[in-house]
Amino acid sequence: MQRRRRPLATAMLLALIAPGLAPGLALAQTDREQALEARVAELERVVEQLLARQPGTGIASTPAPPPAAAPPAAAPATITPQANPGTRFTVGGMVRVDAMATHTTDGDIAKSTAGRDFYVPGSIPVGGEGVDTYLDSHAKFSRLWFDASTELDSGDKLGARFEMDFFGGALGNTAATNTYGTTVRHAYLTWNRLLIGQTWSNFMDTAALIDSVDFVGPTDALVFVRQPQIRYTHGPFAVSLENPETTVQPAGGGARVITGDNSVPDLIARYTHKGDRGHFSVAGMARQLKYEPVAGSPDSTTGFAATVSGLVKLGERTDLRYQATGGEGFGRYIGLATVQQDAMADASGNLNALGGWAAYAGLRHMFSPALRGNVFYARSQWDNDTDLTGFGVTRRVHSAHANLIWSPVPKLDLGIEAIWGERTLESGTDGELIRLHTMARYTF
Known part of the structure; x- marks a missing residue:
């Protein structure tokens, strides 16, 4: 070279x-x-x-171009929220499986009804023949929920919650698919002190709920309603306008009527005091009761009710939970509207508000960080006008419960509950229920 x-x-x-x-x-x-x-x-x-x-001289060759860079990998698909900047999203839920063995003294509870899934005192058979013990199991009370919360630069606070479970009708059955329909439990938004949407009624004290294995527990007496509403909360005070509905016992008895005729929302106000040893809460309600029968003239009347409830700590490991409710025209607010009605109608369709009272109390004790137990009793009694209703309507329901719940690891609960319940008609005829209810629940 x-x-x-x-x-x-x-x-x-x-x-x-x-x-x-x-x-x-x-x-x-x-x-x-x-x-x-x-x-x-x-x-x-x-x-x-x-x-x-110079090319072709053989002295030096042109340096080879660097290898082409590999094309960038496709970016993974992303979810782009349409919410305000800084919005926090939370997802959670639980998988819950229930199994229960039931014995009723006066006939069996109808298959594929709510009374086969949890304790519904209004479904206790009365006046029939005794049957053998029967077993039911399901996963209908499993849930999924989504939360969103935002604090804007203006200082305004926005929030929303959507929650569903599977306690709804579906085409499946226990012989094959065991499918359940999705149902909306909560769907509401919040803006500072204002809440708009479907959630627990302001007449209900969720902080006084019993720690039960049964889905509801003291169903005989518990205020238990979810419905659309507008609620304003300021400190310990809350006032709401809620979805109106009237349930009516027709003249002479028979199946209840859900009228859908109301034109004025239910008005509810609540005050809650919180302290080191628990809380105390009182609420009052005024509501329109309205019925437009197929035959007869439309009629309306007014219902009033009040409730007191709370939780009292009796030590580091024990607390007392209670609620007492009374008034006229509040029947649908008790026990998922499965115990009694709001009003009685005469043959002309005239309404009479149904009076009554309902109460429960329960003790909860922590035996250890992983084991707790509850005992509680619930009762409600109703003042039927038998000239209007006849003697085949419910006069009283009550029940006693005892349970143990073991949490071997955080968020996992395994429970067993013994239940005795009784329903008595105005005729004096009664029927009893004895149930052993078990539950496995993982909350995430």
Whole structure:
């Protein structure tokens, strides 16, 4: 390679510098000659660089281009929330499986009804023949919920909750698929102190609920209603306008009527005091009762009710939970509207508000961080006008419960509850229920 490059380089250099060198070949080296030699050396270096860049010389090849960069991997699909910046999203739920063995003294509870899934005192058979013990199991009370909360730069606070379970009708059955329909439990929004949407009634004290294995527990007496509403809360006070509905016992007895005729929302106000040893709460309600029968004239009346409830700590491991409710025209607010009605109708459709009272109390004790137990009793009694209703309507329901709930690891509960319940009609006929209810629940 050097032999090919030197002759060419030397020839080019001689051609460039010959005129300046010829006169001085016989003379001694001078400063000018030294400068010329330096110039020659520099020119030679430049020529070599030029030759190295020429294609086809074999002296140096053009550097290979760097390998093409691999195309960037496709970005993973993302979920882009449409909410306000800074919104916090939370998802949770529970998987719950219930199994229960039931014995009723006066006939069996109808299959595929709520009374086969949890304790419903209004479904206790009365006046029939005794039957063998029967077993039911399901996962209908499993749930899923979503929360969103935002605090804006203005200081406003926004929130929302959506919750569903599977306690609804479906095409499946226990012989094959055991499918259940999805049902909406809660769907509401909050803006500062204002709540709009479906959630627990303001007439209900959720902080006084019994820690039961049964889905509800003291169903005979518990205020238990979820419905659409507008509620304003300020400190310990809350006032709401809630979805109205009237349930009516027709003249002479028979199946209840859910009228759908109301034109004025239920008005409810509540005050709650909280302290180191628990809380105390009182609420009052005024509501319209209205009925437009197929035959007869429309009629309406007014219902009133009050409730007191609370939780009292009796020590580090024990607490008392209670509620007492009374008034006229509040029947649908007790026990998922399964115990009694709001009003009685005469043959002309005239309404009479049904009076009554309901109460429960229960003790909860922590035997250890992983084991707790509850005992509680519930009762409600109703003032039927038998001239209007006949003697086949419910006069009284009551029940006693005892349970143990074991939590071997956080968020996992395994429970067992013994239940005795009784329903008595105005005729004096009664029926009893004895049930052993078990539950496994994982909350996430």
